[in-house]
Amino acid sequence: MSILQYAFMQRALVAAVLIGAICALIGVYVVLRGLAFIGSGIAHASFGGVALGYLVGWNLMLSALGFCLLVAFGIGWVSRQGKVREDTAIGVFFSSTMALGILIIGLLHGYNIDLFGYLFGSILAVTQGDLWWTIGLGLVVVAVVGVFYKELLLVTFDPGIARAMRMPVDALHFLLLGLLAITVVVSIKVVGIVLVSALIVTPAAAAYQWAEDFLPMMGLSVAIGIFSAIAGLFLSYWLNTASGASIVLVSTLVFFCALATSRKRRVRG
Amino acid sequence: MSSTAVVELEHVSVSFGPVVALEDVTLSVEQGEFLGVVGPNGAGKTTLLEVILGVVKPDSGVVRVFGRSGDEAGGNAHRIGYVPQVSTLDARFPIRVLEVVLMGRYDQIGLGRLPGKQDRLLALDALRSVRMEALEKRPIGQLSSGQRQRVLIARALVGKPELLLLDEPMTGVDASVRETLYDLVNELHREMGLTIILVSHDLSVVSKYVDKVACMNRRLVAHGLPREAVGPEMLAATYGDSAMFFAHGDVPHLVVEPGCLVREMEDGSGEGDPDEEEGH
Numbered sequence: 001m002s003i004l005q006y007a008f009m010q011r012a013l014v015a016a017v018l019i020g021a022i023c024a025l026i027g028v029y030v031v032l033r034g035l036a037f038i039g040s041g042i043a044h045a046s047f048g049g050v051a052l053g054y055l056v057g058w059n060l061m062l063s064a065l066g067f068c069l070l071v072a073f074g075i076g077w078v079s080r081q082g083k084v085r086e087d088t089a090i091g092v093f094f095s096s097t098m099a100l101g102i103l104i105i106g107l108l109h110g111y112n113i114d115l116f117g118y119l120f121g122s123i124l125a126v127t128q129g130d131l132w133w134t135i136g137l138g139l140v141v142v143a144v145v146g147v148f149y150k151e152l153l154l155v156t157f158d159p160g161i162a163r164a165m166r167m168p169v170d171a172l173h174f175l176l177l178g179l180l181a182i183t184v185v186v187s188i189k190v191v192g193i194v195l196v197s198a199l200i201v202t203p204a205a206a207a208y209q210w211a212e213d214f215l216p217m218m219g220l221s222v223a224i225g226i227f228s229a230i231a232g233l234f235l236s237y238w239l240n241t242a243s244g245a246s247i248v249l250v251s252t253l254v255f256f257c258a259l260a261t262s263r264k265r266r267v268r269g
Numbered sequence: 270m271s272s273t274a275v276v277e278l279e280h281v282s283v284s285f286g287p288v289v290a291l292e293d294v295t296l297s298v299e300q301g302e303f304l305g306v307v308g309p310n311g312a313g314k315t316t317l318l319e320v321i322l323g324v325v326k327p328d329s330g331v332v333r334v335f336g337r338s339g340d341e342a343g344g345n346a347h348r349i350g351y352v353p354q355v356s357t358l359d360a361r362f363p364i365r366v367l368e369v370v371l372m373g374r375y376d377q378i379g380l381g382r383l384p385g386k387q388d389r390l391l392a393l394d395a396l397r398s399v400r401m402e403a404l405e406k407r408p409i410g411q412l413s414s415g416q417r418q419r420v421l422i423a424r425a426l427v428g429k430p431e432l433l434l435l436d437e438p439m440t441g442v443d444a445s446v447r448e449t450l451y452d453l454v455n456e457l458h459r460e461m462g463l464t465i466i467l468v469s470h471d472l473s474v475v476s477k478y479v480d481k482v483a484c485m486n487r488r489l490v491a492h493g494l495p496r497e498a499v500g501p502e503m504l505a506a507t508y509g510d511s512a513m514f515f516a517h518g519d520v521p522h523l524v525v526e527p528g529c530l531v532r533e534m535e536d537g538s539g540e541g542d543p544d545e546e547e548g549h
Binding site: 214 | 322323324343346349351353357358359362363364365368369372375376378380381382383384408410424
């Protein structure tokens with residue numbers, strides 16, 4: 001295809017496919033454990049991380065990553081204290097970190113920050129350096145999921161029995177939050193802070209409708225994520241629309257197809 | 270206490286914040302014993318199991334399981350099979366029967382490794398012992414709750430435990446299926462020589478099968494042979510005064526007004542004990 005002659009388009013395609021796959025992989029745990037809101041919270045927190053990176057002059061990817069990990073663990077820790085519910089903790093972190101980002105950007109007048117790009121994604125601005133970050137962190141996510149496959153499955157399916165089997169359930173929960181934070185950070189440049197949680201949740205939600213076993217759900221989710229990335233990217237090229245939004249809408253379309261054709265019967269009592 | 274005791278609790282108390290779950294419970298379970306633990310909702314029955322599992326640490330008192338207490342007790346995990354309440358299970362989770370049973374072996378398979386052929390054979394064995402081998406490929410969402418309960422029992426059995434803990438295994442299970450489930454548990458008890466602790470609020474049925482009954486309402490109200498431990502005074506102490514009992518058969522049946530299930534109990538309410546335990 002002729003559009004792939006352009007180097008930026010090749011980079012965009014590789015980045016989109018990688019991100020589509022990683023988001024869909026982590027999305028399986030997010031959907032099955034009901035972590036959608038925390039994912040969205042971490043994504044919004046990354047705005048504070050990016051702004052902080054600008055202010056201090058650090059690598060933006062690294063500062064966003066550090067900040068998101070801090071927020072993810074902070075939410076996990078505060079809600080484990082039992083003084084507030086988890087969704088309340090997310091609500092507090094979510095808006096305060098966003099507010100911090102806005103405050104910092106206000107302090108940085110004179111700087112020309114591509115706010116729109118960070119909020120809604122600009123895949124065509126993906127640099128070779130970004131691509132390496134995506135590949136590196138993506139491999140970390142895949143490797144950790146591979147190594148802890150059984151353990152993550154068990155704490156997702158039945159934390160009670162995992163605890164009875166003396167598995168480090170809390171540590172595994174934090175591990176999952178860490179993976180979620182990494183996934184969010186590598187994705188924001190492509191799909192944007194506002195849209196990344198959709199890319200995490202939607203392919204897995206579609207796969208959930210079709211799959212009857214865990215590993216097939218994972219495979220299906222990743223396949224839907226990759227398909228949405230490719231189809232969305234080409235659509236955005238042809239229609240001259242925002243790439244992140246196009247990718248998300250393709251996956252949403254797949255989700256509604258799944259919902260309509262779902263073989264999932266009503267659960268018997 | 271006797272050296273064949275699998276579980277020994279001495280003056281165990283557990284609170285969650287201001288809520289007292291267990292108060293000064295002293296109890297021992299012998300090897301090969303089938304103990305039924307009965308009591309109303311909120312009586313600390315599940316907490317009792319969690320204390321035995323080592324998931325909940327007591328505020329005071331000593332818990333010894335297979336002779337180990339405190340930090341050593343972590344080594345007991347593979348010797349105990351735990352069947353949680355079936356309602357805690359997400360039936361819409363996309364997973365098949367065999368995979369659920371295999372989870373019972375996850376702690377014996379190294380990090381980064383998947384279950385192998387040997388694990389699958391053991392899982393099929395466990396499914397066979399609960400007569401579910403024909404449904405190994407069924408997603409759990411397509412099972413009845415009685416079948417789902419069997420899967421959970423198979424998962425607890427696959428680790429070859431010596432002690433089996435069952436938490437309300439009959440809840441949500443059709444009355445017609447209950448008897449077969451009890452027969453199954455009883456069979457495991459007899460044929461495998463398993464020590465079993467079964468928690469239930471279903472006093473009348475439990476008493477038919479178990480060797481001993483422990484009646485709880487945060488405190489241990491009575492402990493002994495079913496026909497000795499279960500008398501009107503003890504029932505009143507366990508369930509409150511507004512419970513009514515029908516005596517037919519060996520063990521009185523029980524009717525309780527729902528609002529009266531969790532009542533404050535006065536100290537010394539266990540004085541009606543027909544035998545043992547309180548003196549420890």
